[in-house]
Amino acid sequence: MIELTKFEDVKKARQDFPDYVKHTPILRAEKLDEVLNHKVYLKPECLQTTGSFKVRGATNKILSLTQEEKDKGIIASSSGNHGLGVALSSNMLGVQCTLILPTNAPKTKVDGAKALGANVIQHGFGSIERYKKLYEIMDEEGQTLVHSYNDPVLIAGQGTVGYEIMLDIPDVDVVVVPLGAGGLLAGVCLAVKSMNPNVKVIGVEPEAIPRYTESFKAGHPVEVELKDTLADGLMVTKTGEYTYPLIEKYVDEVVTVSDESIQKALKHTIFKGKVLVEPSAVVGIAAALSNKIQFSTETKVCYVLTGGNIDAEVLNNLIK
Incomplete structure (x- = not known):
């Protein structure tokens, strides 16, 4: 039987690397409130030195x-x-x-x-x-x-994103996380639910590669066909043995979004949120824009913006 990441592992990770990893700020994005009709907070991991969590x-x-x-x-x-x-x-x-x-x-x-x-x-x-x-x-x-997602030590490191969110906005109602193979979401949901089980955690994946959506339908991990998507950072066809159990246990909902909604979300995040991001980072905002997730006007929702590494030519084409 495999040993899954524990919350104590997440806390230890945050203690071990303060000299190497930034505690990214929480940005209050009032202009996005007007578009999404709830209180929007952004966790901009695009501000890490490498531009990603x-x-x-x-x-x-x-x-x-x-x-x-x-x-x-x-x-x-x-x-x-x-x-x-x-x-x-x-x-x-x-x-x-x-x-x-x-x-x-x-x-x-x-x-x-x-x-x-x-x-x-x-x-x-x-x-x-x-x-x-x-x-x-x-x-x-x-x-x-150094696996990109299927490693309990790595998942603990990614979970520090959720740990910081809960430290900085302890009264947050919902945390929305982009979902690829699940290393980030597994760590974040573990940290968030361990610190406050009443906070809702939602994962969002591109509809072109719905590996978790299909896995939950089947009741066990399945592999899906690899298709192209604007969210190039989420192009993985299967779940991980260390990620799936945590996500199944702690995540409240997983939804999918289209490339069209991702492109719209990219524009809104850049021009109203004032943050330079890549398409994979905005799938959560895309879900809200396309009404895949809906909240009341007073709900405090934190969107994890996973990265900001986008080629200038690609960006130019997407924001025309």
């Missing part, structure tokens, strides 16, 4: 390694943001890293990882292809895997 889990994982494991180096597969987090953490902690990124990874993420000293290999489109290549390299060179 992923540095939290990566740092916690690398800090947990033995010196022997650090000496052999680490390896990770990523659609981009996890790779940046691993690259920054390994750079700060003096550990060599190799990253397997998809061939369609945004140039800003590829260049960012290389600038941090990572050995970047671009291979395949989906996570299955990337992990096949990763395991081939691991077998040859002996690095330690």
Whole structure:
């Protein structure tokens, strides 16, 4: 039987990496109140040094390694943001890293990882292809895997997002979290529900890849077909053995959103919320815009904005 992440692990993670990870602020977005018809709070993880929350889990994982494991180096597969987090953490902690990124990874993420000293290999489109290549390299060179979501230590690091939300707005009513493979949502729901079980936690995934929606319908984890979506950071086809049980236990609701609603949400977040974000970050706001989730005008809702790494050309096309 696997051992799942505990709330004590989340608290320890927050204590261990204050010098490496920012405690991002809570932004009160009154202009978005007018659009969404409730009180909007933003948790802008796009303000992390790498522009994404992923540095939290990566740092916690690398800090947990033995010196022997650090000496052999680490390896990770990523659609981009996890790779940046691993690259920054390994750079700060003096550990060599190799990253397997998809061939369609945004140039800003590829260049960012290389600038941090990572050995970047671009291979395949989906996570299955990337992990096949990763395991081939691991077998040859002996690095330690820093998984992008399916690791209890990494989940504890991601959970510090929820921990900080509860510290900064303890009277929050709802926390809305983008949902890919589930590492972030698993950690956040664990932290939030442990600190106040009355707070509602909602996960939002792109309707093109509804892995959790379909898993909950089936009553067990299932894999779905990989399709393209504006939310490139959420392009994973299956759940994780360490993420699914936590999400099933603690998350109140999971909804899906279309690319059209994601594009509208991106514009509103940038021009009314005044925060530069990537499409994956705004799926929660997209859910509210498309009435997939609805709240009363006095409800305090915190939206986690997961990242802000978007190519200038892509951004220009999306906000026209």
